[in-house]
Amino acid sequence: MLRFAVRRLLLLVPILIGLSLLVFVWIRALPGSPAQALLGERATDESIAHVRSQYGLDEPLYEQYWRYLQTVGSGDLGTSIRSRRPITEEIRERFPATVELSISAMLFATLIGIPLGFVAAKRHGGLTDNASLFLSLIGVSIPIFFLALILKWIFAVELGWLPSVGRQDVLIDADHPTNFYVLDGIITRNWTAAWDAVKHLILPAIALGSIPLAIIARITRASVLDVQNEDYVRTARAKGISTGAVDRRHVLRNAMLPISTIVGLQVGLLLSGAILTETVFAFPGIGTWLKEAIDNRDYPVIQGACSSSRSSSCS
Amino acid sequence: MSVAEVEASELELEPASGGLWRDALQRLRRSPAAIVGLVMIATLVVVALFAPWIAPYSPTEQNLEAIAGGCCPGPSREHLLGLDDLGRDELSRLIYGARYSLLIGVVAVAIGLTMGLLLGAMAGYFRRADSPIMRLMDIMLAIPGFLMAIGIVALFGEGGLLQVMIAIGVVNIPIFTRLMRGSIIAQRDNDYVLAARSVGVPSRKILGSHIVPNAISPVIVAATLALATAIIDAAGLGFLGLGPQDPATPEWGTMLTNTVRYLQTAPFLAIFPGIAIVIAVMGFNLIGDALREALDPKLRGRT
Numbered sequence: 001m002l003r004f005a006v007r008r009l010l011l012l013v014p015i016l017i018g019l020s021l022l023v024f025v026w027i028r029a030l031p032g033s034p035a036q037a038l039l040g041e042r043a044t045d046e047s048i049a050h051v052r053s054q055y056g057l058d059e060p061l062y063e064q065y066w067r068y069l070q071t072v073g074s075g076d077l078g079t080s081i082r083s084r085r086p087i088t089e090e091i092r093e094r095f096p097a098t099v100e101l102s103i104s105a106m107l108f109a110t111l112i113g114i115p116l117g118f119v120a121a122k123r124h125g126g127l128t129d130n131a132s133l134f135l136s137l138i139g140v141s142i143p144i145f146f147l148a149l150i151l152k153w154i155f156a157v158e159l160g161w162l163p164s165v166g167r168q169d170v171l172i173d174a175d176h177p178t179n180f181y182v183l184d185g186i187i188t189r190n191w192t193a194a195w196d197a198v199k200h201l202i203l204p205a206i207a208l209g210s211i212p213l214a215i216i217a218r219i220t221r222a223s224v225l226d227v228q229n230e231d232y233v234r235t236a237r238a239k240g241i242s243t244g245a246v247d248r249r250h251v252l253r254n255a256m257l258p259i260s261t262i263v264g265l266q267v268g269l270l271l272s273g274a275i276l277t278e279t280v281f282a283f284p285g286i287g288t289w290l291k292e293a294i295d296n297r298d299y300p301v302i303q304g305a306c307s308s309s310r311s312s313s314c315s
Numbered sequence: 316m317s318v319a320e321v322e323a324s325e326l327e328l329e330p331a332s333g334g335l336w337r338d339a340l341q342r343l344r345r346s347p348a349a350i351v352g353l354v355m356i357a358t359l360v361v362v363a364l365f366a367p368w369i370a371p372y373s374p375t376e377q378n379l380e381a382i383a384g385g386c387c388p389g390p391s392r393e394h395l396l397g398l399d400d401l402g403r404d405e406l407s408r409l410i411y412g413a414r415y416s417l418l419i420g421v422v423a424v425a426i427g428l429t430m431g432l433l434l435g436a437m438a439g440y441f442r443r444a445d446s447p448i449m450r451l452m453d454i455m456l457a458i459p460g461f462l463m464a465i466g467i468v469a470l471f472g473e474g475g476l477l478q479v480m481i482a483i484g485v486v487n488i489p490i491f492t493r494l495m496r497g498s499i500i501a502q503r504d505n506d507y508v509l510a511a512r513s514v515g516v517p518s519r520k521i522l523g524s525h526i527v528p529n530a531i532s533p534v535i536v537a538a539t540l541a542l543a544t545a546i547i548d549a550a551g552l553g554f555l556g557l558g559p560q561d562p563a564t565p566e567w568g569t570m571l572t573n574t575v576r577y578l579q580t581a582p583f584l585a586i587f588p589g590i591a592i593v594i595a596v597m598g599f600n601l602i603g604d605a606l607r608e609a610l611d612p613k614l615r616g617r618t
Contacts, residue, residue, distance in 0.1 A: 018454045030469055141597035143547045145554045146571065146589035153578050153585075272461030276551055290462065291555065294469045 020303075024065050027302050034081045034297040055081055057299075068303060078300040082293070087304035090289065096179040097167055098285035101277070102270045104205035109212035110263060116213075117220025118252065124225060132217055139214025144273045148207035148280035155203060163200050165282040172196055200283075208277045212266040219262045223255040230254070339609040346609070352601025359595055363413040370407035371395075374565050377403055396587050399574060401562075405584065408565040409591050415559065415566045416595055419480050420545040426484025428538055431491020432527075438492065439499030440522050449496070452489040460486045464548055468557045476559045476566075479552050483545045494537055498530030532610045539603035543596045550592050567592050 035043070035051040052058045056067065071078055079086055120132035156164030163169065167181055174193035176184045182201070185194025227233065228251055236246045275287035282288075293301035343349045362369055372394075390397045396405040438448040455463070467482035502508065503526065511521050552558055553568025560569075567588040574584035 014450060015453050015457060018450070019457050022454060023458075026466060026470065030472075137597060137600060138593075141543065141593050141600050143550050143554075143568075143589070143592055143596070145551060146585075146592065149571075149575065149578065149585055150589070153582055157579055269459070272459040275461060275465070276554065279555065291465065294465060 020069070021065070023303060024068060027297070027299050028061065028064075030294075030297055034299055051081075055300075078304070080293075080298055080301045082296050082298045082301070087300055090301075091286075091304060093179050094284060094286050094289050097181075097283060098271070098274055098278070098287060100180050100182065101201065101204055101208060101274060101283060101285060102267065104201045105209035105270060106212060106263065106267060108205050108209035109216055109266070113213045113216030114220050114259065117217040117222075118224055118247075118255075120217070120221045121224035121228065122247075129221075132221065136214035136217045139210045139217075142210065143276075144207055144210065145276040145280055147210055148204070148277055151203045151207055152280060162203055163196075164203075167197060167200050167284060168193065169196050169200075204277050204281045204283055207280070208270060208273050211273065212263075212270075215262060215266060216259065220255065220259050223258045224251060227251050227255045339606070342609040343605055346605045348601045349605030349609070352598045352605065355594055355598030356602065359413050359417060359598065362410055363417050366410050366414055370404075370410040372404040372407040374403065374408045374411040375563050376407075377401055390583065397581070397583055399570070399584055405587055408570060409567070409587060412565045412567045412570060412588065412591065413595075415476060415564055416546050416549060416592070419476065419483070419549040419566070420542045420595075420599075422480040423483035423545040423549070424487060424538055424541045426481065427487025427541065428491055428534070430484075430488045432495050432534065434488070435492040435495025436499055436522055436527060439496040440503060440518070440526065445496070448492065452492050455489045461548060461551060464552060465555065465557065468552060473560070475561075476564060479549050479558055482552070483548050486548070487541055487545070490541065491534060491537065494534055495530065498533055499526055502526045502530050536603055536607040536610060539599055539606055543599035543603065546592065546595050546599070 034055070035048045035057065039047055039051065049058070056064060059067075080090065083090070116132050116135070120129040123129050152164050155162050168174065172193050174181070174185060174190050175188050177187060178184055181197035182194050185191065185197055233246060233250050236250045237243075241249075271287065274285060275291055277283065278285045278287040279291065290302065292298075388394070388398055394404050394406065396409065399405050399408065434448050434452075438445045458466075464479075464482040464486050467485055468478050471478040471481075499522075508521060508525060511525055512518075516525075549558070549566070550568030550571070553566045553570075554572045556569075556572060558566045558569040570588040571585050571592075574581070574588075577584055
């Protein structure tokens with residue numbers, strides 16, 4: 001088992017190097033340069049040359065790549081060309097935002113999806129079953145940004161129940177030791193801040209969680225249906241164990257295996273959806289940051305954001 | 316099924332060629348989900364093909380008088396789904412938009428499918444090609460798909476119909492490569508392959524006319540479902556402003572993003588394109604799911 005794990009981890013090394021090379025070459029193949037994006041259309045040749053030498057963009061590519069590997073290895077990811085802030089600092093602010101959003105989305109998806117799939121399987125062929133199948137069909141068919149817009153329109157604009165943009169109300173005075181805003185509120189015992197952060201998370205989490213919710217509900221349903229007909233379930237029933245205990249101890253526990261696999265797989269897929277969700281709700285996470293960095297040709301930011309999200313998508 | 320039929324089916328140990336497909340077709344015809352999905356997609360295809368005859372207006376024609384009183388007059392008898400912020404008929408633009416969304420989906424999946432089948436077949440059949448191809452696919456899969464699509468569009472400098480198709484097509488390559496390779500490996504060591512090889516059939520021919528036809532059915536299911544994802548992703552790129560910018564090509568995602576500003580006064584402008592996307596995606600999802608069930612060999616004979 002240990003040998004297998006070590007082998008898999010070693011196999012990751014060439015993938016990581018290949019990925020860093022791919023990202024490096026790809027962003028330098030993008031048309032337009034960071035100097036141009038920073039200085040605008042009326043930049044003179046001298047000012048562009050100055051910015052290029054300032055960020056080492058005039059060196060040969062292999063030297064730039066070597067320098068990039070060195071900085072990554074030392075844990076320093078350089079400075080953003082656009083905002084001139086250290087990348088590690090921005091990641092410290094933005095990565096928790098996306099993680100917080102992803103955790104909330106997965107919580108929503110599993111807490112609703114597993115019971116929904118379970119009930120559907122229990123009432124196989126009935127109204128609940130068909131309703132849950134239809135709901136999960138809608139879930140995988142509705143584009144995230146459309147659902148996000150509709151939610152924002154109904155609950156934030158029309159009804160005004162929930163905030164529509166950002167992570168926290170600007171008027172709230174709160175400390176952020178960890179940058180996980182909900183956690184920060186709890187640690188500093190600032191309950192208004194914590195509750196406000198939760199309210200800001202609800203709509204984006206529902207939007208981002210819609211696809212995982214649909215898939216989890218479907219897998220749960222299929223897996224419970226499978227397990228229900230196993231011999232050991234019949235034996236347990238024959239022994240006279242109550243239905244609730246059979247469901248809890250025999251059906252659900254065995255059905256959890258494929259469910260947990262699918263939950264794990266969905267986590268890796270969240271970042272794609274996070275880009276769109278964060279855009280709709282102006283949520284300052286990795287997704288919007290990366291999109292802006294691509295627009296501005298902010299090489300160090302793209303490299304930094306890719307390497308910080310790589311750890312999650314590789315595993 | 317009568318007793319005689321049961322006996323007959325038991326006697327027929329080797330099903331005739333095309334049996335799986337005939338079976339699958341029969342089961343598809345009895346699946347309400349498949350029929351609903353087919354009707355949805357067929358309607359969209361007809362609408363897309365005959366857009367100039369169906370659409371009441373041209374997608375670029377502006378009715379400036381109607382929007383003189385402010386944006387945007389809602390549905391009326393002349394304009395069934397209302398007018399957009401530039402005074403263009405929303406329904407006509409949606410009808411023309413069906414062309415672009417379907418086209419993007421089909422071309423993107425075709426790109427991913429061809430490249431994926433080629434690479435997957437090579438990786439699965441020629442053992443020496445396996446490791447390099449699959450490591451490359453691992454690298455591609457390590458990048459979140461939608462992010463990679465954004466990156467590829469950025470590589471072209473500007474968004475557009477062709478760029479979006481290529482971007483989404485490339486994102487699909489590793490999916491099909493993996494699937495095809497898995498399928499082929501499952502077939503590779505079968506007796507019929509050994510038999511073909513022992514009578515001297517060249518390996519290219521074994522791969523093309525023996526293994527691939529037997530390994531293709533999961534790929535077809537995946538392709539149908541990939542069409543749904545491709546349409547969603549294309550709309551997502553359009554929503555981020557990376558879709559076709561030409562006002563004469565009203566792509567649904569781009570239409571949606573252009574009207575988000577009017578969400579408070581004219582929500583229908585965002586809702587109608589959204590519903591159009593949902594219908595197209597749902598249609599392909601329904602067909603894909605029904606196909607998967609119909610082609611599942613475990614369910615064979617249980618018509």
